[in-house]
Amino acid sequence: MTSLATAPITTTLGGYPLEPTGTALRRWSGSSHPFGASVTESGVNFALYSANATAVTLLLFNSPEDADPVRVIELDSQKNHSFNIWHVFIEGARHGMGYAYRVDGPHEPWNGHRFDPEKVLIDPYAKANNLSRWKRGDACFPGDNLHTSMRSVIIDIDDYDWEGDRPLQTPMAQSVIYEMHVGGFTKSPTSGVKNPGTFLGLIEKIPYLKQLGVTAVELLPPLCFDHTDVLREHDGKKLVNYWGYSTVGYFAPHQAYCVSNNDGQHIKEFRDMVKALHKAGIEVILDVVFNHTDEGNHQGPTFCFKGIDNSTYYYLTGVDGSREFYYDYTGCGNTFNCNHPVGEKLILDSLRFWVEEMHVDGFRFDEGSVLSRGESGAPMEHPPVIWAIELDDVLAKSKVIAEAWDAAGLYQIGYFPGARWAEWNGKYRDAIRGFVKGDPGLISEVASRITGSSDLYQWHREEPVNSINFITAHDGFTLYDLTAYNEKHNWANGEGNNDGINDNVSWNCGVEGETEDQWINDLRARQVKNFATIMMISMGVPMIVAGDEFKRSQGGNNNTYCHDNEINWFNWDKINSPDSQEMIRFWSKLIEKRLKFKNHFSGRYFAGKTNRFNISDIHWHGPVVNQPGWNDPQARCLAFTLGDTADDTDGTNNIHVMMNMYWDAIDFEIPQFEGLNWYRTIDTSLRSPEDIVDYDQQVKINDGRYVVTGRSIVVLFSRETT
Numbered sequence: 001m002t003s004l005a006t007a008p009i010t011t012t013l014g015g016y017p018l019e020p021t022g023t024a025l026r027r028w029s030g031s032s033h034p035f036g037a038s039v040t041e042s043g044v045n046f047a048l049y050s051a052n053a054t055a056v057t058l059l060l061f062n063s064p065e066d067a068d069p070v071r072v073i074e075l076d077s078q079k080n081h082s083f084n085i086w087h088v089f090i091e092g093a094r095h096g097m098g099y100a101y102r103v104d105g106p107h108e109p110w111n112g113h114r115f116d117p118e119k120v121l122i123d124p125y126a127k128a129n130n131l132s133r134w135k136r137g138d139a140c141f142p143g144d145n146l147h148t149s150m151r152s153v154i155i156d157i158d159d160y161d162w163e164g165d166r167p168l169q170t171p172m173a174q175s176v177i178y179e180m181h182v183g184g185f186t187k188s189p190t191s192g193v194k195n196p197g198t199f200l201g202l203i204e205k206i207p208y209l210k211q212l213g214v215t216a217v218e219l220l221p222p223l224c225f226d227h228t229d230v231l232r233e234h235d236g237k238k239l240v241n242y243w244g245y246s247t248v249g250y251f252a253p254h255q256a257y258c259v260s261n262n263d264g265q266h267i268k269e270f271r272d273m274v275k276a277l278h279k280a281g282i283e284v285i286l287d288v289v290f291n292h293t294d295e296g297n298h299q300g301p302t303f304c305f306k307g308i309d310n311s312t313y314y315y316l317t318g319v320d321g322s323r324e325f326y327y328d329y330t331g332c333g334n335t336f337n338c339n340h341p342v343g344e345k346l347i348l349d350s351l352r353f354w355v356e357e358m359h360v361d362g363f364r365f366d367e368g369s370v371l372s373r374g375e376s377g378a379p380m381e382h383p384p385v386i387w388a389i390e391l392d393d394v395l396a397k398s399k400v401i402a403e404a405w406d407a408a409g410l411y412q413i414g415y416f417p418g419a420r421w422a423e424w425n426g427k428y429r430d431a432i433r434g435f436v437k438g439d440p441g442l443i444s445e446v447a448s449r450i451t452g453s454s455d456l457y458q459w460h461r462e463e464p465v466n467s468i469n470f471i472t473a474h475d476g477f478t479l480y481d482l483t484a485y486n487e488k489h490n491w492a493n494g495e496g497n498n499d500g501i502n503d504n505v506s507w508n509c510g511v512e513g514e515t516e517d518q519w520i521n522d523l524r525a526r527q528v529k530n531f532a533t534i535m536m537i538s539m540g541v542p543m544i545v546a547g548d549e550f551k552r553s554q555g556g557n558n559n560t561y562c563h564d565n566e567i568n569w570f571n572w573d574k575i576n577s578p579d580s581q582e583m584i585r586f587w588s589k590l591i592e593k594r595l596k597f598k599n600h601f602s603g604r605y606f607a608g609k610t611n612r613f614n615i616s617d618i619h620w621h622g623p624v625v626n627q628p629g630w631n632d633p634q635a636r637c638l639a640f641t642l643g644d645t646a647d648d649t650d651g652t653n654n655i656h657v658m659m660n661m662y663w664d665a666i667d668f669e670i671p672q673f674e675g676l677n678w679y680r681t682i683d684t685s686l687r688s689p690e691d692i693v694d695y696d697q698q699v700k701i702n703d704g705r706y707v708v709t710g711r712s713i714v715v716l717f718s719r720e721t722t
Helices: 182-186 199-204 206-212 263-279 305-313 341-356 368-372 384-391 426-437 443-450 454-460 518-536 578-596
Strands: 026-028 036-039 043-049 055-061 071-074 085-091 098-104 151-153 177-180 216-219 223-225 230-234 237-240 247-253 283-288 362-365 399-402 422-424 467-470 541-545 619-621 637-642 655-660 666-669 676-683 705-708 712-720
Touching: 043 098, 043 305, 055 085, 071 085, 098 305, 177 182, 182 199, 199 206, 199 263, 206 263, 206 578, 247 263, 247 341, 263 283, 283 341, 283 399, 305 341, 341 384, 368 384, 368 399, 426 443, 426 467, 426 518, 443 637, 518 541, 518 578, 518 712, 637 666, 655 666, 655 705, 705 712
Parallel strands: 177 216, 177 541, 216 283, 283 362, 362 399, 399 422, 422 467, 467 541
Antiparallel strands: 026 085, 036 043, 043 085, 055 071, 055 098, 098 151, 223 247, 230 237, 619 637, 637 655, 655 712, 666 705, 676 712
16 A cells, blocks of 8 residues: 655644644544545545444544554544534545444443444445455444454545536436346346446446336445345355345445445446436436335344444334334334434435436335334324425435335325325236236226326325336236236245235236246236236336346246345346347337327326317227226226327327226227227237337228227227328
8 A cells, every 4th residue: 555645734624623643644623514534635524423422433444455444543522523423534544445433322222322332333424335344243242343344435426527417307207117126137147248247237238228218227226235144045045135125325336236346436337327327318216225224123233323323313112111122114123213303314415415426317215104204103294304305406306206105004105295206106006917817896996097096196286297107016026927926936035935925916827837838828928018008008107127028037936035146137048039029029119109109198187188189188988989887896898098189289199098808809899080090009919010010010990899809908099081
């Protein structure tokens, strides 16, 4: 390592000078803001919040991988302490050095305090964390863990050429979201990329995303988490934290998704990915986990918040008024105190960082309902953190999406606080799954879900774009597995098939699992196309899961959280097969058609307008025109006409949809309008390429009827007669 600067400092930081100590790294009192490690030309300012600490020690490492620190700096409780914030400026400290804290204070679990000066702690605001020496078990038990601790890394974030890049701000109504796992997308040897399983590897597959036509990728948690945590071993495989839903650092990219071992390069690699996706017109949405942290319950490791100020950062409970244990509203051992002013500040600071410094376009909040809980744990009418995110100037044009429930039973679909927050619409998922499966009596609810779930959102002046329409997500069956399995098959998880949801609203089409029966395989492909078609003709914002476009299977496993292996990885050999390419073509053309007919998905509810062809913005039918059969408990069919009521309509943007989820073919009437002819553009029962066609290949319907094959959907587009 090169020697550290020893030149005298000529100015102070924050106006709080302190006599220097030593010759290699000189200490000054520093500033209480901003939180974290802030790099300047002459050194680094460190600021750490702890309301209840009695002593704080800063450890500096020449390299974050070093066993021992180069300096141990005990902060002065007078000169390095302003109110609840401990701070120090170290002249000569620089980018790339490691640092950590020891924090002392009362060890009184019954009062919520778990200070332990033997534990080495990372900075909650660190821009990188190094886990090369980390041993999780050593942080769970008493004793000094200096040599097996995590270390934060000093990062200078200003040195990057964005080449004019900014967040894209694609309107929600024109968005198609692709939920994906950064590692699993390219980690398989079949991917053929230079840097598999990384942010840079994802860049190499951008042409695939462009071909598909999605407008945004929603990345399963790409923030720092402990990928070394082996949950258990089963059948000779180590099962680990694969999804990443236990955050370690809220300002740091996940180190395992980076190519470079140099922590200082991690932010650059993440920025390279964002910049490349933006150049391709694709937004970046981060899945963020503020509802809990990776420190778990009272038996979990101490490496950050628990040792810095446990009673501030977590919801605590106990017997007879004690605060020894953790409220577990998340199912993950603890719950982050989101609406404490300090917890709220961390969340807002993190989101602003990812928008301002990393140019991301939005966020999806895991178990977002936790953010509505007050410090007592009860839901609040106006939760400060949710409204702060809603109204923040920096975040104003960022997409914010909530998983509007938590593990403790709080379910807020249609009731999530705030106005512009979009919600994962679980009711959409359940209704469409049941309808395509063939369950009767769902057409009224399906009609509501297809038209933007006005029953959920319109009552408090929200819009269709508040509904994220999804049929599958990372947790649960894949879209193909919905058509291939009646039951979950989670044996590979090593939990006796007791994990994962039991009711999947799925249907295996007659055989459980894989089969060589071509009739069943054709039916499954048709069902996947039915799901896809409904999603793309629905008002709201469609979200598809990576792999559903080529019928990716997890073998019936609906909870693959622990598999960093072929169960989750993309098989690019399969993607390139003719069968998969046919399905990818179908999805791609569907997305293309949806974005073309954006007038129908403008983000506003239908208002009863009629166009010059006397077609209203929406009209409902069944097999018989104008008779949808709302009160028929056995109904499995629904049809509707969408009229383009924009002032400049030319007769080509009207749509008629016929959905038959009955097992036999049904003859549907087609409404007729003077001056228009109907042309078939989609029939999910037909083989590729007739299943979905371009404008010049559309088939004219010469009479007022169409026989819709059982379990299939037909979509017609209009053209003005000549």
